[in-house]
Amino acid sequence: MTDKPRIEELLDSLPEGWDDQAPRRSPGMLGVAVVNWRTLEDGDAPQVWTDLRHCVTWFIRRYDLPSRKIPPCWHRHGALVEELSALHTAWLVSYDALDAGYGPIGWHERLAAALPRLAGWYNGECHNGHTELPHAIDTTIPTDWADWIHTAHAS
Secondary structure: OOOHHHHHHHHHHOOOOOOOOOOOOOOOOOOOOOOOOOOOOOOOHHHHHHHHHHHHHHHHHHOOOOOOOOOOOHHHOHHHHHHHHHHHHHHHHHOOOOOOOOHHHHHHHHHHHHHHHHHHHOOOOOOOOOOOOOOOOOOOOOOOHHHHOOOOOOO
8 A cells, every 4th residue: 555545635634725825946946046156147246246245244243253264355265255155055044934943053063064164265365466464354345346246257
C-alpha cells in the first residue's frame, strides 16, 4: 500500500482555500534573490550594489569590525564582494519569516566560517593602488560610489 491515497485523503480533508495565504515562491528559489556577480546586468547593478553597501555598513557596525578586516574600498576587492554578498544572502535566508528558528544561529555558524576567509581575502593592504587605510571605521559613501554602482563589474 502506498502513501498516495493517504496524502490525497489528507488534502481532501483540508478546508477550501487552505493554501491561499501560503507564501508563493518560484521552484528552486530561496525567497531572496541570489546575486550572481558574473552575470549581473548593468541595469540591475545600482540596486544590488546599494543593497550590499547597506548590509556591509550594518555588518561592520554591528560586529565592530576594524578597517583592517573590511576596508572602505571593499567594493574594489572581488573576493570580498563575493564573500560579503554570500553573507548578505545567508543573513536574508536565515531571518526569513518561514524559518523554524534555527536560521539566526545557522547564520552565525556561517559567519564564523566566513571570518577567516575574509581575513584571507584582505590582509590589511590593497594591491590595486588604493592603500590608504583610516584608523577608524569610515561609513561615509566613497566619492566614486555613484559612478561605481552603475556598472555590474562582472568581469
